[in-house]
Amino acid sequence: MTIDRIPVSGGLLAVETFTGSTEPVLVVHGVSSQRMLWGWLRAAAPHLTLVAPDLRGRGDSVDVTGPSSLTQHADDLAAVVDSLGLDAVHVCGMSMGAFVAVEFAARYSSRVKSLVLVDGGVPVGPPAGLTRENVAAVFEDRIARTQQRWNNTDDYVEYLVSTSLPLLDPADPLLRHYAEHDLVDGSVRLSSAAVVSDATDVFFGDSRFQELTMPIRFLHAQWSVGADSPPMYSPHDIDALDLTSVRPLMGLDHAGTIMTSVGAAAVGSMIDEAVRSE
Template sequence: MTIDRVAVSGGDVVVETHTGSSEPVLVVHGVSSQRMLWGWLRAESPHLTLLAPDLRGRGDSVGVAGASSLGRHADDLATVLDALGLDSVHVCGMSMGGFVAVEFAARYPSRVKSLVLVDGGVPVAPPAGLTRESVGAVFADRIARTQQHFETVVEYVDFLVSTSLPLLDPADPLLRAYAEHDLVDGSVRLSTDAVVSDAEDVFFGESRFRELTMPIRFLHAQWSVGENSAPMYSSEDIDALDLTSITPMMGLDHAGTIMTSSGAAAVGATIDEALRNG
């Protein structure tokens, strides 16, 4: 494992590289997440070479100044590849990271060999009643964690499971490692402004998904948050797609698509397919 600090507009983005036997895969986390999201994928697919940045406003990159948006993240990723000496890579994005991956592929198509999108990236209509003005309220559980002090990692894990990760095992050591990366002195390293502005961009920005011509593989969860919840993508959304592959992830909610061993194994298998076939 190596850690690099890459200078971008407003500060340094921190990138963790896990070197395996595969070609490099750039992995892009979600709106309120950070690079330890990929711990489950590393465990299931240790052969993968993963380039995992903390996006601006999150984790070790929380101090990067300036407005956050899908376009800004895409430009940061291009700078990261430049710094690492990479012309083009396969890209995997989860949730908001999928939308960042799409924007990156649209802006820099020659740099993306293929896309793997995990419950995100494919255009989706805003949930009923959601407006630009109400995005902050909808993401209140994510924002709430930044306004609290957590005495222990266990307390923080319990908070995460009780609010946004109900199907995860609080005793999972990978979840503990994920939570530890969030916390410094009991405070969560997450910019609320970045969460809100990025979420606004996902739901109300202009998607460039239809411009893309590289192979796109899409995995989607059965549920959104918790068992029997409505999924992010409806069956009508899925039926309208014409992609390289579409994989339903039954028995998993949004977080479980990558933060469980079964979800990570399915994502790893899809990345392997992309590496073999483009």
């Protein structure tokens, strides 16, 4: 694996490449996440070559300055593929990262061979009670983690599981590795301003999804956060889709679509299908 520091507006974006036997697949993490999100996919499908940036305001890219938005992330991804000398790539995005992938594909359609969208990217109305004015309150658990000092990784993992990752195993070494990448000197490397700005863009911005013409494969969770919670995408939303492939991930919530061996294996299979079908 290699780590590159790629110039973008406001600083240097950290991008890690995990080398496998396939052509490169650009993978884009979610709103409060970072590139170690793809550790489960790497474990489930080590043959995949993954190009994994820390988006601005997260992880090793936390100090990249300037406003954060889906458009800005898309421009950052264009800088990534240019800097790495890639012509066109398959792109997989999870959650907010799927919406970034859609924006990237719309702005730079010649650079995207196909999309694999994991519980995101497909236009959806805001959850009940969410308004432009209260986005910060709804994402309070993500923001709260940035406002306290964590004495050790175990405490931080327990916090993650008790808030946004209730179905994950605190003893999972991949989850610990993920958490360790968040922390430096007891502080979480996550910009709360970027979280609020990007979440607002996801739910209240203008989607360019209908402009896309490349193959689109979509995986969606049975639940949102925890067992029996309402899913992000309703059956009505799913029935209205006309995509290359749509796969439900039963028994998994939003995080579990990629942060479990079962979810990661399903995503890896979908990426394999996209690469083989080129």
